[in-house]
Amino acid sequence: MVTSRLPIPLYLAETVKAGERQAAETMQLAMYTLMERAGAAVFECLNGHYPATTSLLICCGGGNNGGDGYVVARLALSAGIDVEVWHLGDANQLTGDAATARDAWLAAGGRISAPKTELPHDIDVVIDALLGTGLSGSVRDETSQLITTINQAHKPVIAVDLPSGLCADTGRILGCAIQAKKTVTFIGVKQGLTTGQASNVVGELYFAGLGVNTIFDTQQQPSAFALTDTIIPTRLAQRRRTAHKGDHGRVTCFGGDLGMAGAIRLAAEACLRTGAGLTAVVTRPDNVLSIVTARPEIMVQGWQEKAHEIRQQRDWSDVIVLGPGLGTDDWGKALYFHLADCEKKMVLDADGLNLLALSPDYKNNRIITPHPGEAARLLMCSIADVESDRFLAVQRLQQKYGGVAVLKGAGTLVFDGMQFYVCRAGNPGMATGGMGDVLSGIIGSLLGQNLSLSDAAVLGVFLHSKAADLCAQEGERGMIASDLFPYIRQLVNSR
Known part of the structure; x- marks a missing residue:
């Protein structure tokens, strides 16, 4: 379930990365189950805010963020939406849960293409599943070119977990970043989504706990707290x-x-x-x-x-x-x-x-x-x-x-x-x-x-x-x- 009412605690990216695995183990859930739930949350956001979407572009990267994108692609395809998937790099190099999500997309009849220099003219919405929270240095040239192509197309973008190119801990743009209209973040809100340059690229921030956020909050120490009316x-x-x-x-x-x-x-x-x-x-x-x-x-x-x-x-x-x-x-x-x-x-x-x-x-x-x-x-x-x-x-x-x-x-x-x-x-x-x-x-x-x-x-x-x-x-x-x-x-x- 996706909600725009943010939880109060904020977390460092490494805390979320380690904590989601610990929470999943506590609840005896496979990590791939969390990936499927993450993709479903993004797809729910798409349906809720862009229900007239008939053509969707999903841009996937090499990590689990890309795996989330493949789950979204499969769900959109089954809903009758025309889906095009661009994979940055070699999709055959994916491993683990991301590879499982890729294979499920291909088994459903989907195709994978290399990024092009322009977006298809009939695309309604773009899903950004390029880079996850692990980015620390500046965005590489090839990724930067794709980010620029997406931003210049002026299509609504939904970012998976965080806009690609944004530092999850500081809110600093690492060279360039996707300019999202909506961002769906998972399990724990990363503190970098809430301050500084993040305000220019995150758009409206949504939270999906993926069914493990309650246990996650009890097991992990927040790095900061967001202020609310309470x-x-x-x-x-x-x-x-x-x-x-x-x-x-x-x-x-x-x-x-x-x-x-x-x-x-x-x-x-x-x-x-x-x-x-x-x-x-x-x-x-x-x-x-x-x-x-x-x-x-x-x-x-x-x-x-x-x-x-x-x-x-x-x-x-x-x-x-x-x-x-x-x-x-x-x-x-x-x-x-x-x-x-x-x-x-x-x-x-x-x-x-x-x-x-x-x-x-x-x-x-x-x-x-x-x-x-x-x-x-x-x-x-x-x-x-x-x-x-x-x-x-x-x-x-x-x-x-x-x-x-x-x-x-x-x-x-x-x-x-x-x-x-x-x-x-x-x-x-x-x-x-x-x-x-x-x-x-x-x-x-x-x-x-x-x-x-x-x-x-x-x-x-x-x-x-x-x-x-x-x-x-x-x-x-x-x-x-x-x-x-x-x-x-x-x-x-x-x-």
């Missing part, structure tokens, strides 16, 4: 009827240099909308009137480098959000270094991260929220290095700077020093100014409401992305950061 009620407790504003956190947002009042205002309003009891802003004096006029519920103080004023506001605060619109000129630097040694819970973002990169330190009382560019500066590497293995990058950030690290982007990652979390919510409409400031305010508010650093980061990331998805129901293009506020309020009150 996180909201489990992290946000119902408020007492006698609650007052002092119970829900006093948060101060520091930032907003000249010309950047909007950033600190967005962070502060996000803090309010997420449920903070009291929210204050320390900013340039020139910004005070505009912020108070737009949102009188925010307490705003102009600051001109008087140290005692910062100490007073710091002492008043339960939580500090530092960085939105801060700038890196003298004013921003002074504000940053007045707060750098603060022991209060802190969210550090934007130019606060750029200043941290110049004077690195390790603290366990803060959450850092870099995008890939900021992460590259913090790690003294390139953006390409960060994006090549986002799991490793967020782990390095946490190990170097302490606390909890959030690596923003497609498939935002959270690492708290012990566990990885992946957020698959969110959409391209979020690629606009101010979205990161809103996230900072959300997380700061949750810290003020007595969530731990880990829970605040995880829930904050999910609320932010989920709100954006609700907002995007009216269209992704043209969505702005402040559009999220009504949806944030809706989500933090959901049960």
Whole structure:
């Protein structure tokens, strides 16, 4: 049975490879039975999403992924679909279960052809069964040429287990990758399907447990966890009827240099909308009137480098959000270094991260929220290095700077020093100014409401992305950061 509701645990490819055999042995199932179930799951996806298919191209490779493709071919042929199978390499070299699946296809009357330079014009759907999870180096030239041919044909593609050319552990494209419309993955969801460049090629992700996923989950250790809607009620407790504003956190947002009042205002309003009891802003004096006029519920103080004023506001605060619109000129630097040694819970973002990169330190009382560019500066590497293995990058950030690290982007990652979390919510409409400031305010508010650093980061990331998805129901293009506020309020009150 194929479902689009993903299980929470995510796994490394090697864990799935070893674990599926262990689970099959426990349940006394032949591995070929799992191959037949995998092919049936892909065929079910085909029928469910492309029921009018009359002509199908299946591209098979040399491993068990290709064997799955041969099972799909046989099922499609028996259903009256015109099936063409291309095998990359020598089909006679297949061994084990893949060879058994090939022989069953031939016995059913099927034929095997070598790949051509163009797809047949009448093909409705392509099944990608070329490369499995074992790929580690770059895609070879012959495979790359076929992948390019498939992508240029602009036909809908269903990928078997993962799009060929995608690294199952990191989400990195290994030279080139199939651009799938649907991906059906098996037994355990591979973590690389959920973040980074995977978002450009996976399409809609489906999961098929093949009847062994329950026992597999009990026998294997996940490498990460995907966030789902269930996180909201489990992290946000119902408020007492006698609650007052002092119970829900006093948060101060520091930032907003000249010309950047909007950033600190967005962070502060996000803090309010997420449920903070009291929210204050320390900013340039020139910004005070505009912020108070737009949102009188925010307490705003102009600051001109008087140290005692910062100490007073710091002492008043339960939580500090530092960085939105801060700038890196003298004013921003002074504000940053007045707060750098603060022991209060802190969210550090934007130019606060750029200043941290110049004077690195390790603290366990803060959450850092870099995008890939900021992460590259913090790690003294390139953006390409960060994006090549986002799991490793967020782990390095946490190990170097302490606390909890959030690596923003497609498939935002959270690492708290012990566990990885992946957020698959969110959409391209979020690629606009101010979205990161809103996230900072959300997380700061949750810290003020007595969530731990880990829970605040995880829930904050999910609320932010989920709100954006609700907002995007009216269209992704043209969505702005402040559009999220009504949806944030809706989500933090959901049960």
